[in-house]
Amino acid sequence: MKQYVWTILTLGAMFVAAAAWWLAPVGAIFKQPATWQGMAEPGALSISHAHLKNNCAACHTSVTGIETTKCIVCHANNESLLQRQPTAFHSSISSCTECHLEHQGIEHRPTNMSHEALARIGLQQLNEDATDTENRALATHLATWAGGSAPPHPHISIVESTLNCVTCHGNDDHHFKLFGQDCAQCHATEFWTIPEFRHPSATSMDCAQCHQAPPSHYMMHFKMISARVAGKPHARVDQCFQCHQTTSWNDILGAGWYKHH
Ligand code: HEC
Ligand code: HEC
Ligand code: HEC
Ligand code: HEC
Ligand code: HEC
Ligand code: HEC
Ligand code: HEC
Structure with missing residues (x-):
């Protein structure tokens, strides 16, 4: 089964056989300290999860901490999420808490998009999912390179530059493809506006x-x-x-x- 995360990385040509996401052994990736039980709740749950305040184990597991599979149990069938181009990656992402924090208070929406985290999780998955030596070698190479020297794109981090922006943002292209597909040549990942941009004069003929x-x-x-x-x-x-x-x-x-x- 082709895994979607491959297409979000610039190594689009590489494929990997991998278990379906809900079967993936993802709990091992980001281990939590085993200390949550008996500890005070660090802060109120968000309003969407407030109904779970007496059911800590809905999300927490002793020893391993937050397990992705627990989130997925309740959230696997969110069609609008999976069908919307920028968030379709949810069908194969192996970790949740980097972008969905909790215990931030009842008024706090538990979503904080991080492209940096997205790229790191992607790289991690490449490494774990790589079954044959060729894929594993490529993943290692990419990881080394991602930790390397000068960014190939001026506005984003080196890790972020492993992302293929257009896979998720092709529908956001305000330029009708006239500026090419490499959005990160000009854009950062925080907002699309570019403060230093000055529009050409109205007397331009171009x-x-x-x-x-x-x-x-x-x-x-x-x-x-x-x-x-x-x-x-x-x-x-x-x-x-x-x-x-x-x-x-x-x-x-x-x-x-x-x-x-
Ligand atoms: C909707 C899911 C959810 C529920 C329900 C939930 N938590 Fe959490 N909790 C989280 C997330 C997400 C984190 C952050 C983990 C991380 O940083 O990766 C967290 C972190 C914590 C931490 C900090 C230590 C750690 O493991 O990182 C404690 C302590 C904690 N929770 C206690 C509780 C208690 C007590 C309850 C029940 C009253 C509870 N939680 C219910 C999602 C939940
Ligand atoms: C027991 C079921 C259950 C579990 C476990 C659970 N959730 Fe939820 N979650 C819900 C419900 C119910 C809502 C509110 C209705 C909805 O949006 O689907 C919600 C809402 C959300 C939202 C939307 C919040 C907003 O206001 O924008 C996010 C994001 C989310 N959950 C992520 C997670 C993550 C990440 C985990 C694992 C740490 C998790 N959920 C665990 C049931 C659950
Ligand atoms: C790289 C960041 C990132 C990761 C990792 C991530 N998400 Fe999300 N998630 C988002 C963003 C961004 C949205 C869109 C939020 C919005 O529309 O405001 C979203 C939306 C959602 C929603 C719908 C919220 C709503 O308002 O309806 C749910 C449910 C959800 N994510 C669950 C998960 C689960 C479960 C995981 C782990 C399997 C996960 N997410 C991993 C960034 C992430
Ligand atoms: C795997 C999918 C994915 C990839 C790849 C991706 N993004 Fe995003 N991006 C998102 C999601 C999800 C959001 C949150 C907003 C939303 O849900 O539409 C977002 C938000 C943004 C925003 C802020 C939009 C706003 O109005 O708040 C910018 C700017 C952006 N991305 C630029 C980039 C650039 C540049 C790249 C390439 C380096 C990139 N993205 C790669 C999924 C992706
Ligand atoms: C050659 C440079 C360049 C490239 C490449 C480029 N853009 Fe832009 N884009 C701009 C400039 C300049 C603006 C105007 C920014 C402003 O008004 O602050 C802009 C504006 C935008 C806006 C609207 C910002 C706003 O809120 O008004 C979006 C959305 C956008 N670009 C998406 C994309 C996407 C998606 C890609 C890749 C497919 C892309 N761009 C590639 C230069 C570029
Ligand atoms: C060097 C490239 C460039 C040239 C030349 C250029 N524009 Fe633009 N223009 C942009 C970018 C980038 C944006 C912001 C992205 C967007 O919203 O399409 C923009 C935005 C606009 C908008 C606002 C669109 C909106 O919906 O807010 C108008 C109107 C416009 N340009 C008209 C013109 C006219 C008329 C000319 C010739 C006199 C011209 N532009 C020349 C790059 C250019
Ligand atoms: C001969 C005059 C003329 C020329 C040349 C012209 N336009 Fe227009 N354009 C108009 C008029 C008048 C309207 C508003 C009424 C209409 O839709 O006909 C318009 C509307 C538009 C709209 C808004 C359409 C909408 O659905 O809201 C856009 C975008 C636009 N023009 C872009 C361009 C671009 C880009 C060029 C050059 C490549 C261009 N136009 C050349 C006269 C012109």
């Missing part, structure tokens, strides 16, 4: 280098409506600057705000 017109611009609609609204009957589709401002696509040069119905 708009089409970075922007793609909507399908309607390649149909009758363009000559019949768009060009008329803008009062530019002879403008070509690729001359965005003839009709558009840089403020908003609905801000039409000379015609003002235009919202079609």
Whole structure:
């Protein structure tokens, strides 16, 4: 069975035979101290889990601590989670608590996305799942490299750069693939905005280098409506600057705000 985590790593070409995720021996990866029993609860459970406050063992196991299988018992069939591109990795992830903290207080949502943790878990799984020597050698190589020198991408950590952003964020591509598939060339993992980015001037004539017109611009609609609204009957589709401002696509040069119905 091909495991999904492979595709989230740039080693997309490598595959591995692995047990289904709910059978994976994952409890051994991140051992917890055996001390939770009898200890005071470190903080209130989140509101979603508050109903388990008298059932510590729903999540905790003596000796091994939090076991992924216990989380999965209750959360295996979350369809929207598994079908949504950025969170589909839940079908094969071997650990939960890196991103889902608990005991942070009742008002605290127990989710804190960490790409760093995601990549580390992925690397760990590569190592554990590698059955043949070739895969194991590659995993070791990758792990060594990930601990290595200069980051190949300026905005993310070396470990994060083992992630293939587009696997999870292809649907977030605001650039219609015009900027390529290597999102991390320009983006970090915290937010998509880039503070130092200054948009080219409205007098630029290069708009089409970075922007793609909507399908309607390649149909009758363009000559019949768009060009008329803008009062530019002879403008070509690729001359965005003839009709558009840089403020908003609905801000039409000379015609003002235009919202079609
Ligand atoms: C919804 C699952 C869940 C329930 C229910 C739960 N815990 Fe936890 N607990 C966690 C998670 C997650 C951690 C953090 C473990 C980590 O850092 O990897 C944790 C950590 C702890 C720790 C810190 C030590 C350790 O193992 O890391 C203690 C002590 C603890 N819990 C006690 C309790 C007690 C007592 C209860 C019952 C009143 C309880 N927990 C119920 C999820 C749960
Ligand atoms: C006994 C069943 C049970 C166990 C065990 C359990 N959960 Fe939950 N969890 C629930 C229920 C019920 C909810 C609230 C309804 C929902 O969102 O499905 C919830 C909600 C959540 C949410 C959404 C919280 C929010 O408000 O965004 C996350 C994330 C989550 N659980 C993760 C975990 C993790 C990680 C573990 C293991 C440490 C775990 N759960 C263990 C039953 C459980
Ligand atoms: C690398 C970080 C990461 C790991 C590891 C991880 N998750 Fe998540 N999880 C997320 C993110 C991000 C979301 C989306 C939260 C949102 O939409 O706000 C999410 C959402 C969820 C939800 C749905 C919450 C909701 O609001 O409906 C559940 C349930 C859940 N995770 C359970 C798990 C379980 C069980 C594991 C371990 C098998 C796990 N997660 C491992 C990051 C992680
Ligand atoms: C395995 C899936 C996965 C991979 C690979 C991945 N991400 Fe994410 N990313 C997520 C999830 C899940 C979230 C949380 C938000 C959500 O649920 O949509 C997120 C959030 C983000 C956000 C913040 C979005 C916001 O509005 O809060 C940015 C920016 C981001 N990722 C960039 C990247 C970059 C850059 C890469 C490549 C280095 C990358 N991601 C790789 C799953 C992934
Ligand atoms: C050549 C550089 C470059 C590449 C490569 C690139 N982007 Fe961007 N992206 C930008 C710039 C610049 C902005 C504008 C940032 C701003 O306004 O702060 C942006 C904006 C975005 C935004 C909207 C931010 C906002 O909230 O307005 C998203 C989402 C986004 N990019 C996703 C992606 C994804 C997904 C990929 C990979 C498939 C990608 N980008 C590749 C340069 C790039
Ligand atoms: C060097 C690349 C580049 C050039 C050239 C460029 N833009 Fe942009 N533009 C971007 C990026 C990146 C964003 C932010 C990402 C996004 O939301 O699409 C953006 C955003 C916009 C937006 C806001 C979109 C929204 O929905 O918020 C408009 C409108 C726009 N540009 C119009 C233009 C026009 C008109 C021209 C030519 C005069 C032009 N751009 C030239 C890169 C460019
Ligand atoms: C001849 C004038 C003209 C040219 C050239 C032109 N547009 Fe437009 N565009 C319009 C007008 C008018 C509208 C609003 C009414 C409509 O949809 O026709 C519009 C709407 C849009 C919208 C919003 C569509 C929506 O559904 O909300 C986008 C995005 C857009 N144009 C992008 C571009 C890009 C990118 C280019 C260049 C590659 C371009 N346009 C070239 C006139 C033009």
